[in-house]
Amino acid sequence: MKRKRSGAKKEKLLAVAGDVFIEKGFRDATVAEICARAEANISAVNYHFGSKEALYQEAWRHSFTESLKAYPMDGGVSKTAPAEERLRGQLTSLIQRIADENNKDFFIAQMEMVNPTGLLQEVMKSELIPMRQQTLALVRELLGPEATEQQVDYCEVSIISMCVHPMVMQRIAKRTGDKDMPAMIGDVTAFADHVVMFALAGIDAIRRKGSKP
Amino acid sequence: MKRKRSGAKKEKLLAVAGDVFIEKGFRDATVAEICARAEANISAVNYHFGSKEALYQEAWRHSFTESLKAYPMDGGVSKTAPAEERLRGQLTSLIQRIADENNKDFFIAQMEMVNPTGLLQEVMKSELIPMRQQTLALVRELLGPEATEQQVDYCEVSIISMCVHPMVMQRIAKRTGDKDMPAMIGDVTAFADHVVMFALAGIDAIRRKGSKP
DNA sequence: GCTTATTTCAAATTATCATTTGAAATAAGC
DNA sequence: GCTTATTTCAAATGATAATTTGAAATAAGC
Numbered sequence: 014m015k016r017k018r019s020g021a022k023k024e025k026l027l028a029v030a031g032d033v034f035i036e037k038g039f040r041d042a043t044v045a046e047i048c049a050r051a052e053a054n055i056s057a058v059n060y061h062f063g064s065k066e067a068l069y070q071e072a073w074r075h076s077f078t079e080s081l082k083a084y085p086m087d088g089g090v091s092k093t094a095p096a097e098e099r100l101r102g103q104l105t106s107l108i109q110r111i112a113d114e115n116n117k118d119f120f121i122a123q124m125e126m127v128n129p130t131g132l133l134q135e136v137m138k139s140e141l142i143p144m145r146q147q148t149l150a151l152v153r154e155l156l157g158p159e160a161t162e163q164q165v166d167y168c169e170v171s172i173i174s175m176c177v178h179p180m181v182m183q184r185i186a187k188r189t190g191d192k193d194m195p196a197m198i199g200d201v202t203a204f205a206d207h208v209v210m211f212a213l214a215g216i217d218a219i220r221r222k223g224s225k226p
Numbered sequence: 227m228k229r230k231r232s233g234a235k236k237e238k239l240l241a242v243a244g245d246v247f248i249e250k251g252f253r254d255a256t257v258a259e260i261c262a263r264a265e266a267n268i269s270a271v272n273y274h275f276g277s278k279e280a281l282y283q284e285a286w287r288h289s290f291t292e293s294l295k296a297y298p299m300d301g302g303v304s305k306t307a308p309a310e311e312r313l314r315g316q317l318t319s320l321i322q323r324i325a326d327e328n329n330k331d332f333f334i335a336q337m338e339m340v341n342p343t344g345l346l347q348e349v350m351k352s353e354l355i356p357m358r359q360q361t362l363a364l365v366r367e368l369l370g371p372e373a374t375e376q377q378v379d380y381c382e383v384s385i386i387s388m389c390v391h392p393m394v395m396q397r398i399a400k401r402t403g404d405k406d407m408p409a410m411i412g413d414v415t416a417f418a419d420h421v422v423m424f425a426l427a428g429i430d431a432i433r434r435k436g437s438k439p
Numbered sequence: 440g441c442t443t444a445t446t447t448c449a450a451a452t453t454a455t456c457a458t459t460t461g462a463a464a465t466a467a468g469c
Numbered sequence: 470g471c472t473t474a475t476t477t478c479a480a481a482t483g484a485t486a487a488t489t490t491g492a493a494a495t496a497a498g499c
Contacts, residue, residue: 022476038341040253044457054478059458061476126398127340128251166410167420170395171388178387185339197379207380207432214431215424222423235446257487267448272488274446 023061025051030058030072031117036188039069039130066132073133077118077140084110086147096154097213103148104176104212105205111180112201114187123181148173155216164219172212179204236274238264243271243285244330249401252282252343279345286346290331290353297323299360309367310426316361317389317425318418324393325414327400336394361386368429377432385425392417 029051033042044058044065051057062068088102111119122140125133152169153160183198198204242264246255257271257278264270275281301315324332335353338346365382366373396411411417 038251038253040251041341043455054476056458056460056478057476065457124340126395127337128254129402163416164420167417168424170392170410171421171424174387174391175384178391179383182339182383189342197383203376204380207377208384210431210435211381211384211428214427218423218427219420256485258485267446268487269448269489270446278487 022051022053022057026053026057026061026068027072027075030068031076031121034069034072035117035120035124038124038128039132066130069130070132070136073118073121074136076116076121077136080110080113080116080118083113083116086144096151097209100151100155100212101205101209103151104172104208105202107144107173107176108180108205108208109201111177112183112198114184120181120184123177145169145173152216155213156220159223160220168216168219171215172208175208175211235264235266235270239266239270239274239281240285240288243281244289244334247282247285248330248333248337251337251341252345279343282343283345283349286331286334287349289329289334290349293323293329293331296326296329299357309364310422313364313368313425314418314422316364317385317422318415320357320386320389321393321418321421322414324390325396325411327397333394333397336390358382358386365429368426369433372436373433381429381432384428385421388421388424 026047030042030047033047033050036042037046045055047068048055048057058065058068062071084106086103086106087099088104088106090099090102092099094102110116118140122133122137125137149165149169152172153165156165156168179198186197239260243255243260246260246263249255250259258268260281261268261270271278271281275284297319299316299319300312301317301319303312303315305312307315323329331353335346335350338350362378362382365385366378369378369381392411399410
């Protein structure tokens with residue numbers, strides 16, 4: 014048999030593992046299936062990665078690295094642009110990142126939150142916390158100095174939810190090919206525009222209301 | 227040993243199973259642990275329910291029935307009330323329902339979407355589809371006759387996301403007791419009010435924009 | 440109290456997987 | 470070409486957990 018360049022099998026295992034973990038979750042994904050799809054022997058996982066757990070962690074980290082490279086958190090909008098534009102950049106980048114079916118990290122992170130294996134805890138914080146801080150700062154700026162911290166928190170979670178939840182549901186719908194759960198968001202950019210408009214209107218309403226109820 | 231009334235063990239198993247399935251997910255929950263917590267013998271699950279799968283389905287249905295009884299979909303607001311008030315009713319009821327830690331059905335449904343066992347597919351549709359229709363109708367009414375179906379869809383998914391996603395995250399934070407993921411929503415009613423205001427402002431902005439981009 | 444239908448129990452059985460093993464095949468350095 | 474370090478392979482091993490079994494205990498009807 015011809016030999017591929019060194020490390021080719023390892024990379025293929027990493028990619029295939031991401032797919033299988035997304036389809037089945039950590040526990041229901043079997044080493045046997047991953048190896049079969051990667052056209053590798055059953056012992057390839059343990060040889061290359063040491064264990065199924067280590068493969069899971071490496072697959073996530075690999076996917077996460079690629080993901081942030083393709084979709085920077087600020088969406089490529091300059092720090093000096095108006096706050097509205099920076100919000101548009103952040104949200105659009107986030108939405109596109111989740112929509113991109115090559116990116117597995119965000120979806121795996123969702124599974125991990127709902128159904129934790131505990132294997133990604135530390136590593137996921139390095140993703141979520143800085144992302145949250147950046148949005149919080151932006152929302153604080155848009156709400157103005159009068160806003161309470163609770164108003165900032167509530168707005169931030171509302172806005173991020175409008176991005177994350179629909180896109181995750183969308184991927185679920187695509188995965189199952191379920192006709193009762195139609196893939197509603199055809200044009201990701203149009204949806205991102207909708208979210209930005211909705212979010213800015215909401216922020217504005219909270220700001221007008223003021224901090225005293 | 228004293229005997230309890232007939233069916234007591236079965237009910238206890240049902241309740242305990244819900245807890246364990248929420249904590250661990252279907253696959254990681256073991257029959258052994260469920261029986262131990264219910265102070266029942268290892269064979270109790272198979273005796274009473276036939277299989278772990280059947281127990282899972284019955285536990286969900288049991289929880290769902292109780293859930294809808296406690297939190298009707300319209301939130302108890304009259305059909306003749308203004309649309310804004312009906313929206314407030316729907317969203318507040320939904321938020322409270324997810325927040326209530328006695329209710330397991332919604333959280334199990336989330337796990338099931340992200341990480342499907344396939345065991346609840348049909349049964350979950352009976353929950354989600356009518357709920358969605360009711361919100362769609364209300365949003366359509368609030369957006370007015372000019373609105374496109376896409377605008378209605380986008381607004382509905384945005385609004386439901388603002389309710390579901392934060393509350394699910396909140397329950398996850400409580401489950402793990404994670405200090406990096408603080409339970410942010412202390413006062414559920416205040417949060418519901420925030421979401422209603424945010425949603426109405428968003429709808430209004432979309433309506434003012436009109437259907438032509 | 441006696442009989443019968445339920446319910447509980449501990450141990451045995453099966454099934455599914457992750458992991459290990461040791462031999463065989465292959466590439467790379469010399 | 471020879472040697473050594475990697476990599477692949479099929480089969481064996483071990484661990485975990487669902488399910489089955491058959492006997493024992495218990496409640497309920499009479």
